[in-house]
Amino acid sequence: xxxxxxxxxxxxxxxxxxxxxxxxxxxxxxxxxxxxxxxxxxxxxxxxxxxxxxxxxxxxxxxxxxxxxxxxxxxxxxxxxxxxxxxxxxxxxxxxxxxxxxxxxxxxxxxxxxxxxxxxxxxxxxxxxxxxxxxxxxxxxxxxxxxxxxxxxxxxxxxxxxxxxxxxxxxxxxxxxxxxxxxxxxxxxxxxxxxxxxxxxxxxxxxxxxxxxxxxxxxxxxxxxxxxxxxxxxxxxxxxxxxxxxxxxxxxxxxxxxxxxxxxxxxxxxxxxxxxxxxxxxxxxxxxxxxxxxxxxxxxxxxxxxxxxxxxxxx
Amino acid sequence: xxxxxxxxxxxxxxxxxxxxxxxxxxxxxxxxxxxxxxxxxxxxxxxxxxxxxxxxxxxxxxxxxxxxxxxxxxxxxxxxxxxxxxxxxxxxxxxxxxxxxxxxxxxxxxxxxxxxxxxxxxxxxxxxxxxxxxxxxxxxxxxxxxxxxxxxxxxxxxxxxxxxxxxxxxxxxxxxxxxxxxxxxxxxxxxxxxxxxxxxxxxxxxxxxxxxxxxxxxxxxxxxxxxxxxxxxxxxxxxxxxxxxxxxxxxxxxxxxxxxxxxxxxxxxxxxxxxxxxxxxxxxxxxxxxxxxxxxxxxxxxxxxxxxxxxxxxxxxxxxxxxxxxxxxxxxxxxxxxxxxxxxxxxxxxxxxxxxxxxxxxxxxxxxxxxxxxxxxxxxxxxxxxxxxxxxxxxxxxxxxxxxxxxxxxxxxxxxxxxxxxxxxxxxxxxxxxxxxxxxxxxxxxxxxxxxxxxxxxxxxxxxxxxxxxxxxxxxxxxxxxxxxxxxxxxxxxxxxxxxxxxxxxxxx
Numbered sequence: 001x002x003x004x005x006x007x008x009x010x011x012x013x014x015x016x017x018x019x020x021x022x023x024x025x026x027x028x029x030x031x032x033x034x035x036x037x038x039x040x041x042x043x044x045x046x047x048x049x050x051x052x053x054x055x056x057x058x059x060x061x062x063x064x065x066x067x068x069x070x071x072x073x074x075x076x077x078x079x080x081x082x083x084x085x086x087x088x089x090x091x092x093x094x095x096x097x098x099x100x101x102x103x104x105x106x107x108x109x110x111x112x113x114x115x116x117x118x119x120x121x122x123x124x125x126x127x128x129x130x131x132x133x134x135x136x137x138x139x140x141x142x143x144x145x146x147x148x149x150x151x152x153x154x155x156x157x158x159x160x161x162x163x164x165x166x167x168x169x170x171x172x173x174x175x176x177x178x179x180x181x182x183x184x185x186x187x188x189x190x191x192x193x194x195x196x197x198x199x200x201x202x203x204x205x206x207x208x209x210x211x212x213x214x215x216x217x218x219x220x221x222x223x224x225x226x227x228x229x230x231x232x233x234x235x236x237x238x239x240x241x242x243x244x245x246x247x248x249x250x251x252x253x254x255x256x257x258x259x260x261x262x263x264x265x266x267x268x269x270x271x272x273x274x275x276x277x278x279x280x281x282x283x284x285x286x287x288x289x290x291x292x293x294x295x296x297x298x299x300x301x302x303x304x305x306x307x308x309x310x311x312x313x314x315x
Numbered sequence: 316x317x318x319x320x321x322x323x324x325x326x327x328x329x330x331x332x333x334x335x336x337x338x339x340x341x342x343x344x345x346x347x348x349x350x351x352x353x354x355x356x357x358x359x360x361x362x363x364x365x366x367x368x369x370x371x372x373x374x375x376x377x378x379x380x381x382x383x384x385x386x387x388x389x390x391x392x393x394x395x396x397x398x399x400x401x402x403x404x405x406x407x408x409x410x411x412x413x414x415x416x417x418x419x420x421x422x423x424x425x426x427x428x429x430x431x432x433x434x435x436x437x438x439x440x441x442x443x444x445x446x447x448x449x450x451x452x453x454x455x456x457x458x459x460x461x462x463x464x465x466x467x468x469x470x471x472x473x474x475x476x477x478x479x480x481x482x483x484x485x486x487x488x489x490x491x492x493x494x495x496x497x498x499x500x501x502x503x504x505x506x507x508x509x510x511x512x513x514x515x516x517x518x519x520x521x522x523x524x525x526x527x528x529x530x531x532x533x534x535x536x537x538x539x540x541x542x543x544x545x546x547x548x549x550x551x552x553x554x555x556x557x558x559x560x561x562x563x564x565x566x567x568x569x570x571x572x573x574x575x576x577x578x579x580x581x582x583x584x585x586x587x588x589x590x591x592x593x594x595x596x597x598x599x600x601x602x603x604x605x606x607x608x609x610x611x612x613x614x615x616x617x618x619x620x621x622x623x624x625x626x627x628x629x630x631x632x633x634x635x636x637x638x639x640x641x642x643x644x645x646x647x648x649x650x651x652x653x654x655x656x657x658x659x660x661x662x663x664x665x666x667x668x669x670x671x672x673x674x675x676x677x678x679x680x681x682x683x684x685x686x687x688x689x690x691x692x693x694x695x696x697x698x699x700x701x702x703x704x705x706x707x708x709x710x711x712x713x714x715x716x717x718x719x720x721x722x723x724x725x726x727x728x729x730x731x732x733x734x735x736x737x738x739x740x741x742x743x744x745x746x747x748x749x750x751x752x753x754x755x756x757x758x759x760x761x762x763x764x765x766x767x768x769x770x771x772x773x774x775x776x777x778x779x780x781x782x783x784x785x786x787x788x789x790x791x792x793x794x795x796x797x798x799x800x801x802x803x804x805x806x807x808x809x810x811x812x813x814x815x816x817x818x819x820x821x822x823x824x
Contacts, residue, residue, distance in 0.1 A: 168427070172427050172428055172430075173426055173427055173428050174420040174422065174428050176428070177409070177413060177417060177420065177428060178417075178418075180406070180408075180409075181406045181409070181417060184406050184407065184408060185404070185405065185406045185407070187404060188404040188405060188406055188414075188417070189406075189417070189418070190388065191388055191398070191400065191404045192388070192392075192404075192417050192418030192419070192469075192473075193387070193388050193389030193392055193418050194418050302585060303585055303586060303587075307587065
């Protein structure tokens, strides 16, 4: 029996599922780290993802094309980013309240529209084109690794590229510097002749687009062409936790998302042994532990730095 | 010398306030021009116009003979104007080089930020102007003095020929101030730059400037050659009446010990030792001044004595009673009043009214209560009004939130409250930080009044002149240890500076 559990856990299927589960969270986290750098507390990502998922499903259904669905989700992401920035940047409303409102609104409006368009049973009876899975030649033949890495939705691979591009953008471009400065010290940016509000708008729009992508992946990639009410399932909050955990660094945020993905996959695997209600809590429990770790490790780091400085003072 | 900058009948009106009133002023190329005035006199507003942050509501501004039409920092930078703000405009997590090039980054491959080039450009600037600083260090890890250099380098990188320094020495040690002045002299001499320095420390005006402009209540009162004036003349011009410095009559001999600190150890917020074995005593009827560079344990020391911070080891005795492990309230009851370092966070309740802030600490007194909980509003108001007038608090009455008042008036609220407890001991930290010269004189008089009335006063101030003016004895603190104890009239500022930076004097018994 124990043998059985271990082989279930360390099955290539677990790691394959880890990548699948991590991807929507990672995409949203890439968006969330933009707003985080720009100094906007964005807890509205969950709503952004949910609406993105819905718009992608609708777009894909009506245009009979998954690509159009993705495009629709991204365009909608721009809109939602503009909307979010309008309230948080221009009108200076409370970010927390706007985020909450966005989440609640997303739940209601997607459920309502979904029932209007697809009926009570959702998209199950409709043909929503989804994204094909990609088999990577050669790699798919490697034992274990092949099964883990190959055969995923194209989103999984695009995300890897996006992680790198975002890292480049944030840390290696002038605009990345400006966006980070707009969050950390907006007046500094203003005195060197750049408008910090503008940077916040840009970050907010980027966040919308990434959350739209995350949503599109959920409905068109992860669930192969269907929209389910409330399907974001708090992934936006998990993504936010990943952003904080990673100090808004893209590769680190991806690793955090992988951690979430691993425990999510683990939960799914363990369902055959333990109640699924219990296993379903694992990724969220881990998130809490992660956050505690973040706080404690930062504290430790500060103390260590302070000690070093003291030692430098008196040799 | 030609006119580098000319303000012509400049006025700046904010809703309800005329911050600059018909100001005409010329500043010449290659001079150090000091702009002095009390808080709210309009110095910063005038310089913000020059730097393009404010657009004047009337009048014209000329830079090198050219009329300025576009008022924004970008355009000002292009005109060769650089400003070092009082609160540094730096991104703490960025490196020195990144901060210097921010907004005008060197690029590679068209779109990417070239960090190596940025560091190289910084090194060139460092070499050219002799302002030593490590381009790769993160700004949050370097000292305030170095951060100021980064600010200056930042303006030089942008090709500044006119440098505006807003209260540049407020955060510096005497040594750092000397270094800054050396830098200013060298850039003026070698690069023929124009430097405008906003300050309210008059001896600095005397030390560094060629000419000085005095502002009061939005008006330019006068422009003088520094060589033709002295500090007293400038002070009277600033305040609009003679300011009587140097006439603090200290009467009476010190009496019994009121505060005694023995072998005290206190930790800072990070848990590291901030005060390490400090011992001293304050007698009744004397002022003991603490001279120390910021961050050498003086804040933690005063917090420990007033019960705001845990004492790790050692003893504190107030009027013969043990104060270790007591709450701030209990220590107050023993007879210690406290004017805290940061009035905004610990001195006042910003959102509460002036009256409530003046009442704080007395709210349980019978005369303000009915049945122990109902406040007697009219009695409180009468009491508050009385203090309001006695301490010359200037604002819109006792019912407005304290947070809406100026720093100086806020401090008057704190002092009015603390000085009327008639406590045998007073712990005072930074009594005049950010306070203008007129109010400063007022505070000093009050402090000496309490001293002469027999209070034991422990004073900590970043302003060394203030420590000297008020203290009977001075102790120097370095890295949490007492490095020396002196009679205030038997030592010079330069000597004290020596002990503030680590030299030790064997304790005289």
